[in-house]
Amino acid sequence: MIGGVKTKALKVLEDDRGFLMEMLRADDPLFERFGQVYVTCCRHGVAKAWHYHKEQTDHFVCLAGSALVVLYDLRDGSPTKGQVEEYILEAPPGREQTPLLLKIPPLVVHGFTALTGDEARIVNIPTLPYRYRDPDEFRYPWDSAEVPYRWPAHVTRGG
Numbered sequence: 462m463i464g465g466v467k468t469k470a471l472k473v474l475e476d477d478r479g480f481l482m483e484m485l486r487a488d489d490p491l492f493e494r495f496g497q498v499y500v501t502c503c504r505h506g507v508a509k510a511w512h513y514h515k516e517q518t519d520h521f522v523c524l525a526g527s528a529l530v531v532l533y534d535l536r537d538g539s540p541t542k543g544q545v546e547e548y549i550l551e552a553p554p555g556r557e558q559t560p561l562l563l564k565i566p567p568l569v570v571h572g573f574t575a576l577t578g579d580e581a582r583i584v585n586i587p588t589l590p591y592r593y594r595d596p597d598e599f600r601y602p603w604d605s606a607e608v609p610y611r612w613p614a615h616v617t618r619g620g
Contacts (some may be wrong), residue, residue, distance in 0.1 A: 463534045463541045465566035467491055471522065473554045482553045484522045484562055485586050491564050493518055496589040500524065502582045503575050508612050508619035510572020511601040519565040520586040521573075523550035528581035530563060533570040533608050545610050549576060550583065570601065570608055574616050 469491055473482045485492055496517065502525075503509045513535060521530060530548045534541045550573075553560045565571050575581035589597065601607055603619020612619070 463532055463544050463546055463569060464536075464539050465564075466532060466546070466569065467564040468548070469562040469564070471553070471560040471562055473560060475554055480554050482560060484584070485520055491520070491562065493588050496587045497591065498584060498586050500582055500584050502580050503528070503573055504580045505575040505578065506615055506617050508572050508574045508603040508616045510574075510603045510612075510619055511570050511605060511608050512572070513570040513599055514567050514587075514597045515599070516567055516589060516597045518567060518588045519571070521550060521563045521565065522584050522586075523552045523560065523581060524584050525552050525582035526578040526580055527551045527557075527576040528573045528583055529576045529613070530571060530573040530583075531610055531612075532565060533610060534568075535570050536568040543609070545608075550581075552582070572603065572619075574612060 471482050473480050528550045532546045534544045548563050
């Protein structure tokens, strides 16, 4: 596993009314601090990639569909520098696999695509609020040769 990346299996409590799933709590060992919460969506056939942060840690949870999230360790001095990993995040209640929270540390390049269905929706709980005037966001093109990963054949465009 890429250094600093962590996953947390999310417990889904189901009954005849529906379900409840906690994602991240202030007393959770993965919790650092709260910046904001937002939802992002990616349509099938599109890669939302590549970007990374120098200061911010992301916490991804899939809320609709299933997402293929890909990580690439860019950090100098990291024992896992150059390593690429794939994670499948599935929306609750998680019939195929247990829903996960994926913690992505600074300087780990990441992107995602919808794996099944028309789209994947991810909630992110970053450790810092977005700075509109000076964003902590650095990008590579979705098909950059600098990131040693090729998206599955169904992905034909990105951004």
